[in-house]
Amino acid sequence: MNSQLSAAITLLPLLLLLLPNFHTALADPLAEFCNKDNAKLNPGSSSRLAKLLSQLVAKAPADGYYATSSGRGRNKVHGLAQCRGDAAAKDCSTCIADAADQIARRCPGLPDGRIWYDNCFLRYSKANFVGKLGNNSPAVIFFNAENVTDPETFNAKLAGLEDVVRSQAVKPGSKGIGKGETKLLPPSAETIYAVVQCTRDLAAADCGRCLAAAAAGYFADYCDNKKGCRALLDGCYARYELYPF
Numbered sequence: 001m002n003s004q005l006s007a008a009i010t011l012l013p014l015l016l017l018l019l020p021n022f023h024t025a026l027a028d029p030l031a032e033f034c035n036k037d038n039a040k041l042n043p044g045s046s047s048r049l050a051k052l053l054s055q056l057v058a059k060a061p062a063d064g065y066y067a068t069s070s071g072r073g074r075n076k077v078h079g080l081a082q083c084r085g086d087a088a089a090k091d092c093s094t095c096i097a098d099a100a101d102q103i104a105r106r107c108p109g110l111p112d113g114r115i116w117y118d119n120c121f122l123r124y125s126k127a128n129f130v131g132k133l134g135n136n137s138p139a140v141i142f143f144n145a146e147n148v149t150d151p152e153t154f155n156a157k158l159a160g161l162e163d164v165v166r167s168q169a170v171k172p173g174s175k176g177i178g179k180g181e182t183k184l185l186p187p188s189a190e191t192i193y194a195v196v197q198c199t200r201d202l203a204a205a206d207c208g209r210c211l212a213a214a215a216a217g218y219f220a221d222y223c224d225n226k227k228g229c230r231a232l233l234d235g236c237y238a239r240y241e242l243y244p245f
């Protein structure tokens with residue numbers, strides 16, 4: 001898993017928005033974002049954060065999702081951890097444990113941290129973000145620099161596939177995930193694979209808005225005609241490739 005991941009990343013040129021401190025070493029996350037805009041955590045909220053992270057690690061794997069808060073008043077911190085909806089239970093718990101460990105190291109004392117892996121996403125903040133869709137920024141965008149050979153056919157097929165997976169993701173009981181594939185016609189006969197995932201605290205309408213920002217927005221801005229693309233946001237992610245993932 002990890003060697004595949006790092007191979008994939010080194011082959012793909014990547015574009016990072018607002019993420020200057022990006023790492024690609026083995027076992028690292030895909031990306032993290034530490035918000036440095038607001039006041040640092042006070043000592044009380046730092047100790048609540050440690051408690052919050054251990055609760056997320058303990059409780060999220062059972063159902064692949066958990067959101068909670070810890071502390072009161074100025075010490076209060078909020079957190080959410082979620083696995084990709086189709087991740088195996090073992091991969092889910094490993095991923096959340098890694099995410100909690102890494103975010104504490106990577107965003108020391110900072111009031112808002114987010115971390116993305118293939119199999120999970122974790123965020124904490126002094127602000128109560130749970131159940132609220134933010135402004136879909138910052139986003140992390142990865143893309144395959146190669147263009148498809150027949151953009152017109154490809155884009156029509158991709159648009160159809162995106163509609164299908166986005167409507168799956170907003171359905172009750174979907175755990176926020178939509179995934180599917182569609183075959184291109186000969187001579188290429190390649191298959192496009194797509195996965196979208198919303199965080200499960202979001203209402204269906206907000207999930208739809210987030211996925212629209214990811215796919216209609218960031219994909220259109222950065223991945224026109226590209227063979228693969230992914231947009232990682234705080235409320236959702238969207239990805240398509242010409243290989244299964």
Ligand SMILES: *[C@@H]1O[C@H](CO)[C@@H](O)[C@H](O)[C@H]1NC(C)=O
Pocket residue numbers: 147224225
């Ligand atoms: C790839 O597609 C983009 C977007 O349509 C275009 O601007 C660019 O020139 C293409 N690159 C090549 C090498 O064809």
